[in-house]
Amino acid sequence: MSIGWFLCPYIRDDGPLGRPGRTCAMDIYTATIAGDGGAWSETEVLGDIALVKVRASDTTLATIASAVGFVRVLAKTALANSLSDLTAVQRTAITNKLLVMGYEQTEINAAMGNTLALWRAKTFGDLLSLIATRRRKPRYDAQTDTILLDGDAQTCRPVSSVDAEVV
Secondary structure (H helix, E strand, O other), X not given: OEEEEEEEEEEEOOOOOOOOOEEEHHHHHHHHHXXXXXXXXXXXXXXXXXXXXXXXXXXXXXXXXXXXXXXXXXXXXXXXXXXXXXXXXXXXXXXXXXXXXXXXXXXXXXXXXXXXXXXXXXXXXXXXXXHOOOEXXXXXXXXXXXXXXXXXXEOOOOHHHHHHHOO
């Protein structure tokens, strides 16, 4: 079994009572992950995105990584892993994804630094903790039949909690 950390979207899921809601899109793979004897856990972050840790076979992780809207967050597994081998291309891709999700360049720089050398001095856990700094409270808009993420900023579930749940 292997470990992978992913960013994936939330999808509309109107529950059994027809109440508008959302669910982490990783749920699409729950049966496959369970079939591997694996597990997954998530925390909601900015941008209608979940940060998800998955334990599954390499084949399942590759399938998830190739799914539309799913992004594997580097090939790291442990929070203590160094980012010393991070490339400029990876740093740019991560930064661009975070900006699209709603993070500000100033907060990215404050957490990770503004040079590749400073990023390389950080850990994978530092990066994931930045991603899990906040989320927006969702609300249902009956007039447009949509779920909006324009509410107050809320604290995310800590990365350490997600990490500890999938070993």
